[in-house]
Amino acid sequence: MSALSLILGFLRAILVLVLVAVAGFPIYWMATTAFSDPGQLYASGQVPWPQPQYFGALVAELEGLPVGRWMLNTLFVATGTTVVSLLLGSLAGYALSRFRFHGRGVVGFLLFMTQVVPEALILVPLYAMFVALGLLNNLLGLVLANAAFSLPVATFIVKGAIDAIPYEIEESALIDNCPRIGVLTMIVLPLIAPSLAAAAVIAFFAGWNEYLFASTFLMNRTLWPASVGLASFIGQYETPLSAVMGTALLFSLPAITFFLVIQRRIVSGLTSGAVKG
Amino acid sequence: MAAKTTMRTSALGARAAGYLFIVPPVIYLGVFMFWPLARQMWMSLTNTTLARPNDGVFVGLANYARLLETPAFYASLRITVVYASLAVLLGVTLGVVSALAINRPFRGRAVVRGILLFGWAVPNVAAALIWLWMFNERSGVFNKMLLGMGFSRLRWLTSIDWSLPSILIVTVWQVAPFVMLVTLAALQSVPEEVREAARVDGADPLNVFRNVTWPHILPSVQLAALLVAVWSIRRFDIIYLLTGGGPLGSTSTLVVKIRQTAFEAHELGIASAYGAVGLLLALLVAGIHNLVDRRRMRWVAER
Numbered sequence: 029m030s031a032l033s034l035i036l037g038f039l040r041a042i043l044v045l046v047l048v049a050v051a052g053f054p055i056y057w058m059a060t061t062a063f064s065d066p067g068q069l070y071a072s073g074q075v076p077w078p079q080p081q082y083f084g085a086l087v088a089e090l091e092g093l094p095v096g097r098w099m100l101n102t103l104f105v106a107t108g109t110t111v112v113s114l115l116l117g118s119l120a121g122y123a124l125s126r127f128r129f130h131g132r133g134v135v136g137f138l139l140f141m142t143q144v145v146p147e148a149l150i151l152v153p154l155y156a157m158f159v160a161l162g163l164l165n166n167l168l169g170l171v172l173a174n175a176a177f178s179l180p181v182a183t184f185i186v187k188g189a190i191d192a193i194p195y196e197i198e199e200s201a202l203i204d205n206c207p208r209i210g211v212l213t214m215i216v217l218p219l220i221a222p223s224l225a226a227a228a229v230i231a232f233f234a235g236w237n238e239y240l241f242a243s244t245f246l247m248n249r250t251l252w253p254a255s256v257g258l259a260s261f262i263g264q265y266e267t268p269l270s271a272v273m274g275t276a277l278l279f280s281l282p283a284i285t286f287f288l289v290i291q292r293r294i295v296s297g298l299t300s301g302a303v304k305g
Numbered sequence: 306m307a308a309k310t311t312m313r314t315s316a317l318g319a320r321a322a323g324y325l326f327i328v329p330p331v332i333y334l335g336v337f338m339f340w341p342l343a344r345q346m347w348m349s350l351t352n353t354t355l356a357r358p359n360d361g362v363f364v365g366l367a368n369y370a371r372l373l374e375t376p377a378f379y380a381s382l383r384i385t386v387v388y389a390s391l392a393v394l395l396g397v398t399l400g401v402v403s404a405l406a407i408n409r410p411f412r413g414r415a416v417v418r419g420i421l422l423f424g425w426a427v428p429n430v431a432a433a434l435i436w437l438w439m440f441n442e443r444s445g446v447f448n449k450m451l452l453g454m455g456f457s458r459l460r461w462l463t464s465i466d467w468s469l470p471s472i473l474i475v476t477v478w479q480v481a482p483f484v485m486l487v488t489l490a491a492l493q494s495v496p497e498e499v500r501e502a503a504r505v506d507g508a509d510p511l512n513v514f515r516n517v518t519w520p521h522i523l524p525s526v527q528l529a530a531l532l533v534a535v536w537s538i539r540r541f542d543i544i545y546l547l548t549g550g551g552p553l554g555s556t557s558t559l560v561v562k563i564r565q566t567a568f569e570a571h572e573l574g575i576a577s578a579y580g581a582v583g584l585l586l587a588l589l590v591a592g593i594h595n596l597v598d599r600r601r602m603r604w605v606a607e608r
Contacts, residue, residue, distance in 0.1 A: 032509055043406045044417060051478065052420040055427065057446060058435045070444045112333075120330035127323025135327060142338055144587040146539040148563040149580040152348070152573055153341035156358050176337035179330060208322045237428035239542045240564075255430045259546060262437065269438065276431040287426035288419050295486045 058273050058280070062086055066268035082270065089271035094249075094257065095278065101167060102236055102253040102279075108171030109235030110228050113182040117227060120179070121186025122212050126195070142180040147240050158245060165247050173241045178231040185230075189223035190216060226293035229286050236283060254279045349577035356571060368578040377554060377562075381579070385558040385586065388469065388476075389537035395477045397530045400484025401522075405514075407485075408492045425482035433546035436475050437462070440547075465555040468548050472556050475543055480536065484529040491525035492518070524601070531594040538587045559583035 061069065063078035063086060120139075124132065154173055155164070163169030193216070201211050217224065239255040246252060252260075258279060261272045287294070349368055353361030372378040403421055407414055424432070439446050440461035448458040461471045495518050503513045541560050544550065550557035550565060557565070559579050567576035 040406050048420050054435045055423045116330040119326045123323050123326035129323035146560045148541050148560045150341035152567050153344040239430050258430045276434045280427045280431040283428050284426040295490050
């Protein structure tokens, strides 16, 4: 082993430590703030590690907030977004992978376009449309708006996965007069289950995290998902900071867990179709 | 391979079936994405206001002409370009460096990899809240550290000089992990034989990286850079929640401007014109990427 590789190895170890500290600190600090005496945070200074003895106080604070309600709303929006995206994304992905129809290129381009459109750009027209359709102040409207953005991602992932399985498997079923939709649901989709799971996680947490639409389309506080509820803490000082960070932690943990579990598939899904369309 | 097998199906039947599958999702996107988008683009040619959203009168390019006379527009365009460019530059550099640092197996690598992904996995609103607290001028941990080291407090989010850098810090924390994941995936596929051969030929690690590894991962890194650029042009939540576009418009990207002009100034026409410029910028970035990509393909083919 040369001297250069030894030095590189040493530098690398230090680099990794620094990276871990920088990347991990905000979440560490979130937990530290959640498990602390809220009275101390502004006054004497924060104890720089989580103090488990404040767990009970944190739970009591959280019980005084509509956190459960927010989480249920979030769960509904996230689940709805997932269902719509996967249903339509499976159809579109299958069509794009297996058929050469007129306008295929156009559809590909439109799907690509959706990845470039800022949500803020269609906010006002969607708002006007939801007023007309009675979807304003309605969680279903939120689901429909969110799914428009996660459906193309689901399509890319499904298309990529179906591209990778041989067509012969479907052919035999078609010869036996199984209808196309049966081929898709009974044969193709089970084969790409892992990719579907990745698409589901992406759609679910797109709905889970979404803030702009939710903060614009929902007036009724009881309909707020956790993203809007959490944001309402900003600039407001009645809620103790430990409870705010506790809520943020509760809201983040599912996302962190699922993203870490499924990280590799998400990357291949996002990069395979995201650009080429 | 898949492309060839598809052709085997009888052309006509397959075509009809194809439409059956593609029409429902296309209608869905038409209703909830492209119809609103078209309306918004149309609105940019009218004098629509929020009070009377359906009574806009066609005014041609007047809104765009007004933008070109507004200093705030140029400021916003400049902020968007600076923000997106620095997000790409810093995010990609840090992401690639992180990937190289943890590419080789070591004890605890899975845990390290997980922690490095935190910024990417945390929801935007939760990220905004913890960063707001850390940036807090009086009691935030950053200023406490600065004081402890003998420096004076920084107004992280409330001074014109620091607001954009602070937003960039948060952005890089969020996007670098994604670049790292993409780069790690690309590094997996660098052929070990080639690297080994280079080493046997006496190339030092830096040489191996420059001549073997880097050319191999470049397309993936470029793709990640494109995604980061487009996301930065689109990014709303983090900026809006951390600074609201302020102070004095110092973090007002085009997308923040859309929402401000629409819901605070109530001028939907102008807001739509801001949006059109933002969309154009994002398309431009994607176009450049495709061009570079195609040129490289040709270059590789000609070799």
